[in-house]
Amino acid sequence: MYIFDAHSDIWMKSVEERRKGNGDYFMETHYPKLQKGKISGSIFVVYTRTDEKVDPVRYFWKEVGGVMEEINYLKEKKAPICFVKSKKDIEEAIRDGQFFVLMGIEGLSGIEDNAEQIYTLYELGFRHASLTWNEENHLAAGAAVEDNSKGLTPTGEKVIKIMDKLGMILDVSHLNEKSFWDVMEVWKKPIIASHSNSKALLHHRRNITDEQAKAIAKSGGVIGVNACGEFLHKDKPSINCYLDHVEHFVKVAGLDAVGIGFDFCDFLSDGSLGDDEDISRDVVGLKNVTYAADVLEGLKARGYSASDIEKITHGNFLRVIKELIS
Numbered sequence: 001m002y003i004f005d006a007h008s009d010i011w012m013k014s015v016e017e018r019r020k021g022n023g024d025y026f027m028e029t030h031y032p033k034l035q036k037g038k039i040s041g042s043i044f045v046v047y048t049r050t051d052e053k054v055d056p057v058r059y060f061w062k063e064v065g066g067v068m069e070e071i072n073y074l075k076e077k078k079a080p081i082c083f084v085k086s087k088k089d090i091e092e093a094i095r096d097g098q099f100f101v102l103m104g105i106e107g108l109s110g111i112e113d114n115a116e117q118i119y120t121l122y123e124l125g126f127r128h129a130s131l132t133w134n135e136e137n138h139l140a141a142g143a144a145v146e147d148n149s150k151g152l153t154p155t156g157e158k159v160i161k162i163m164d165k166l167g168m169i170l171d172v173s174h175l176n177e178k179s180f181w182d183v184m185e186v187w188k189k190p191i192i193a194s195h196s197n198s199k200a201l202l203h204h205r206r207n208i209t210d211e212q213a214k215a216i217a218k219s220g221g222v223i224g225v226n227a228c229g230e231f232l233h234k235d236k237p238s239i240n241c242y243l244d245h246v247e248h249f250v251k252v253a254g255l256d257a258v259g260i261g262f263d264f265c266d267f268l269s270d271g272s273l274g275d276d277e278d279i280s281r282d283v284v285g286l287k288n289v290t291y292a293a294d295v296l297e298g299l300k301a302r303g304y305s306a307s308d309i310e311k312i313t314h315g316n317f318l319r320v321i322k323e324l325i326s
Contacts, residue, residue, distance in 0.1 A: 001038070001309060001313065002038050002039070002040035002041075002314060003037070003040065003041065003259065003260055003292055003293070003295070003296070003314060004036050004039075004041040004042065004152070004260065004311070004313065004314035004317050004318060005041070005043070005224075005289075005292070006042070006043050006192065006195065006222075006224035006259055006260060006261035006263050006317050007042075007043055007104075007106075007173070007194040007195035007224055007226075007261040007321055008042055008043065008044050008045065008252075008263070009045060009047055009106070009263070009264075009265065010026070010210075011031055011044050011045065011046060011063075011066075011070065012046075012063075013025070013030075014026040014070055014288070015067060015069075015070055016148050017029075017071055018045065018069065018073075019066070019162055020091060023073055025271070026070065026073070027077070027079055027150070030289075031079075031099070031215075032112075032218060033101050033288070033289050036290045037126075037228070037289040037293050037303075038292060038293040038296065039099075039289060039292055039315070040099055040162060041090075041093070041094075041193060041314070041318075042100075042101060043098065043101075043103075043104040043128050044101050044102070044103060044104065045105060045106040045128070046060070046063050046064055046067055046103075046106065046159065046175070047063070047106045047107065047133070048105075048106065048108070048110045049108040049137040050109050050133055050137070050289045053103045056109040056110055057109075057110050057112060058112075058143065059066045060110020060111075061112070067103070067320060071103075071125075071298065071322060078213045080098055081098065081101060082096075082097050082098040082101070082103065083100075083101050083102075083103065084100045084102050085125055085127055085323055085325065086101075086128075087301040087325060088325075089321040090102075091322075102127055102169075102321065103126045103127060103128070104126065104127070104129065104169070104171070104194075104323075105126055105128065105129040105130065105265070105291045106133060106139075106174070107130060107132050107135070108129055108132070108139055108278075109133070109135060109137040110136075110140050111138075111159075111307065112137075112319075113155045115125075115155055115162060115279075116162075118159055118160070118163060118166070119166070122166045122168065123131060124221065126168075127321075127325045128169040128171060128194075128195030129163065129166065129168060129170065130170075130171035130172070130173060130174055130175075130176060130194075131156055131159065131160075131175065131179070131183075132174055132179070132204075133174050134174055135285060136230065138155050138156070139152070139155055139156030139159055140152045140153060140156045140179040140182070141175070141178060141179045142174050142176060142179075142208045143174050143175065143206050144176075144267045145176045146176070146203065147184040148157075148177070148178050148277055149178070150178060150180075151176070151182040151307065152182035152183055156182075156183075156196075157186055158181075158184050159182070159274070160183065165187075167324060167325050167326065168324065168325065169192060169320075169321060169324050169325065170183070170187055170189075170191055170192070171191075171192050171194045172192070172193050172196075172216070173190055173192075173193045173194050173195050173196045173206075173208070173261070173305075175203070180212055182210075184219070188219075189219070189220075189324060190219050190222075190320045190323060191216055191221040191222040191316070192221050192224065192320060193208060193216055193221075193223045193224065193261075194221055194261040195224050195225075195226040195261035195262070195263040196208045196225075196231075197225060197226050197228060197231040197232060198210070198213070198249060198252075200252075201241075201244060201245055202232065202233060202234060202253070204230065204231055204232065206226075206230075206231050207231055210252045212277045212286065213249055213253040213257070217233060217254050217257035220320065220323075221257065221320055222250050222257055222259045222260065222317050223229065223253065223257060223258055223261075224259045224261020224262075225242060225249065225258065225259070225260060226245075226248050226262065227242055227262040227263060227286050228263050228283075229263075229283045235282045236284070237284070238284035238285050238286070239283065239284065239286040239291070239295070239298055241283075242295065243295070243298045243299065244303060246258060250324075254312055255308060255312070256316055256319075258311075258312050258316065259312060259313075259317040260295070260312065260313055260314075261318075262289065262292065264289050266288040295313070296313060299312065299313075
């Protein structure tokens with residue numbers, strides 16, 4: 001049994017270390033931890049900072065370049081990692097027992113109103129994107145935007161249609177509710193919320209309502225449950241809280257609509273996410289990726305069968321991803 005993690009910011013730290021001269025940081029530090037946690041595949045995202053301290057366009061393309069350098073280095077070193085771009089790639093990686101990475105984008109502020117840059121990202125190998133982080137940009141409004149009149153823009157709709165045409169995965173985590181429902185009107189394929197928790201269990205702007213969860217399930221999509229403490233419990237986040245969110249979504253949206261999107265943040269330096277999100281990192285029993293395998297045991301202890309656990313831990317997300325990027 002293994003885990004597919006639908007959201008990891010691991011590139012941020014790896015690229016940062018490479019720029020300091022530590023080119024082997026990923027393989028020496030992160031890879032052993034992923035193995036210990038029984039993570040065999042993941043969406044590794046490029047994140048766009050949107051706070052006032054940086055130029056989001058400059059930052060975004062600099063990070064894209066850093067990630068491409070990292071990938072080329074890992075390929076040159078013949079690291080046991082497969083960078084997947086298609087259903088065939090995923091199936092071959094699983095068959096060969098390779099760790100596989102699907103390249104994603106967390107927030108497209110870096111393209112501003114240039115929708116055609118999606119083609120560039122696709123050619124570079126990116127197969128996943130979310131329109132925003134928490135901010136409002138040229139495409140949509142993020143979770144920090146409370147104005148219900150702010151939603152998907154005409155440029156955002158154009159981006160979605162290009163992603164649909166190319167065969168990419170659209171991620172609605174981080175959208176505000178208006179943008180979410182606008183997107184659902186346009187996108188007619190399975191959709192994912194790669195790292196979102198239940199607003200019914202914890203009322204937080206980054207969590208989603210039961211109605212949103214049901215809409216994702218109706219699309220044939222999947223919700224990845226997030227391990228950041230800020231989104232799990234107000235006072236005492238723990239692995240049991242994490243499992244509570246999993247179970248809630250199973251009850252509300254169905255077993256086929258629930259997956260894993262850990263969003264571990266323990267390795268991020270202070271200020272990496274700007275000033276817009278205060279993430280509690282001390283989740284008892286699930287502090288970092290090395291504890292990830294304990295989720296398997298937790299689900300088993302709560303009565304889930306082996307086939308149910310397989311769906312939650314990797315089967316559901318891989319079903320949707322292979323359908324969308326085939």
